[in-house]
Amino acid sequence: MLPPRILVTGANGLVGQALARAAGRWRGADVLATGRRPALALGGFAGGTAALDVTDADAVERALQDFAPDVVLHAAGLAQVEACEADREACWALNVEATTALAAACHRHGARLVLPSTDFVFDGERGPYAEDARPAPLTHYGRTKLAAENALKASRLTRWAVARTTLVFGAPTGPAPRLDFVRWLVRELGAGRPVRVPSDQVRTPTYDEDFADGVLRIVRFGKSGTFHVAGREVLTTYALALRVAEAFGLDAGLVSPTTTTALHPGAPRPLKAGLLILRAETELGYRPRPLDAALADLRGRLGVPRPSARR
Numbered sequence: 001m002l003p004p005r006i007l008v009t010g011a012n013g014l015v016g017q018a019l020a021r022a023a024g025r026w027r028g029a030d031v032l033a034t035g036r037r038p039a040l041a042l043g044g045f046a047g048g049t050a051a052l053d054v055t056d057a058d059a060v061e062r063a064l065q066d067f068a069p070d071v072v073l074h075a076a077g078l079a080q081v082e083a084c085e086a087d088r089e090a091c092w093a094l095n096v097e098a099t100t101a102l103a104a105a106c107h108r109h110g111a112r113l114v115l116p117s118t119d120f121v122f123d124g125e126r127g128p129y130a131e132d133a134r135p136a137p138l139t140h141y142g143r144t145k146l147a148a149e150n151a152l153k154a155s156r157l158t159r160w161a162v163a164r165t166t167l168v169f170g171a172p173t174g175p176a177p178r179l180d181f182v183r184w185l186v187r188e189l190g191a192g193r194p195v196r197v198p199s200d201q202v203r204t205p206t207y208d209e210d211f212a213d214g215v216l217r218i219v220r221f222g223k224s225g226t227f228h229v230a231g232r233e234v235l236t237t238y239a240l241a242l243r244v245a246e247a248f249g250l251d252a253g254l255v256s257p258t259t260t261t262a263l264h265p266g267a268p269r270p271l272k273a274g275l276l277i278l279r280a281e282t283e284l285g286y287r288p289r290p291l292d293a294a295l296a297d298l299r300g301r302l303g304v305p306r307p308s309a310r311r
């Protein structure tokens, strides 16, 4: 396809930054990265930036009118599970209502819409999951993401995609809203602090750059529907913590196993979750890098020397 005009929402966040950077590398593409906080700190991004509150329907309409995107990558959302439980209305307004309105606006303006979603739409009884598994979210966060997916399906848009992912880690720049698991762990272990990590949560951790590559493949191939775009390795968060400690030369002895219930008394997590990526591999040629390669790449982005180089 011809290089498109791509508008990214939520481009200050972990996922939105990765999408904006990857879109910006598409030769000839015109990219507008928007965020609620106007000060976009997108290191190495050459496209345009603007403030856009996605809950402001007039502002969304103006943005689509003025920029006339071919594609909207909608990464604005509330992704903190406990915060969604604490303020259910705000979470619904952002994750569901704003997405529903954006889908209608994309239909009016002829834009394709891609929505990142999550394995938290599943109950974690029998993951990792394929795209056709039956959703049964355990949390308000999961319910809002499922409702947003359904809003796309029920909209008049014909060109839409849901890209489900899980446990994304990466190296966003600027004041990112929250630390992802890997960066949190690197910070804690780096400071010599002991951590407790659930050994009963199964995931397919996803490198931010790989997720962005998968999403842009959906766009390039003009695909619609639901795709699982995640890492390929299935492991517990505890096992992941040990791999992170090794990759960063940190003290794995500081990591001790705990249960999800002990760590998250207020909001359950799906236990046997994670996502199967066969559809993305076969239809998109998606090839996420092996976990250790992703962690090594992340180490480079964070400017942390190789463990062997420090001995």
Ligand SMILES: NC(=O)C1=CN([C@@H]2O[C@H](COP(=O)(O)OP(=O)(O)OC[C@H]3O[C@@H](n4cnc5c(N)ncnc54)[C@H](OP(=O)(O)O)[C@@H]3O)[C@@H](O)[C@H]2O)C=CC1
Residues within 6 Å of the ligand: 009, 010, 011, 012, 013, 014, 015, 016, 035, 036, 037, 038, 052, 053, 054, 055, 075, 076, 077, 078, 079, 080, 094, 116, 117, 118, 119, 145, 164, 165, 166, 167, 168, 169, 176, 177, 178
């Ligand atoms: N991180 C993960 O592991 C996964 C994430 N996802 C999905 O990806 C999406 C992004 O998540 P992630 O990047 O991790 O979350 P972050 O919290 O890192 O980023 C979310 C972004 O949304 C922005 N935002 C919040 N409210 C508005 C608004 N009214 N208008 C415009 N922007 C707004 C925030 O802006 P500001 O910074 O300016 O406050 C923030 O930068 C979510 O929909 C989430 O469900 C799915 C699966 C896994």
Ligand SMILES: Cc1cn([C@H]2C[C@H](O)[C@@H](COP(=O)(O)OP(=O)(O)O[C@H]3O[C@@H](C)C(=O)[C@@H](O)[C@H]3O)O2)c(=O)[nH]c1=O
Residues within 6 Å of the ligand: 079, 080, 081, 117, 118, 119, 120, 165, 166, 167, 168, 179, 180, 181, 184, 195, 196, 197, 198, 201, 237, 263, 269
């Ligand atoms: C803060 C903290 C986190 N953790 C672990 C638990 C958890 O598995 C992992 C990440 O914790 P979080 O609360 O950030 O993430 P969590 O909400 O569990 O993870 C999810 O994020 C949302 C957005 C999704 O959609 C999911 O796919 C998934 O990636 O870190 C600890 O083990 N100890 C801690 O003290």
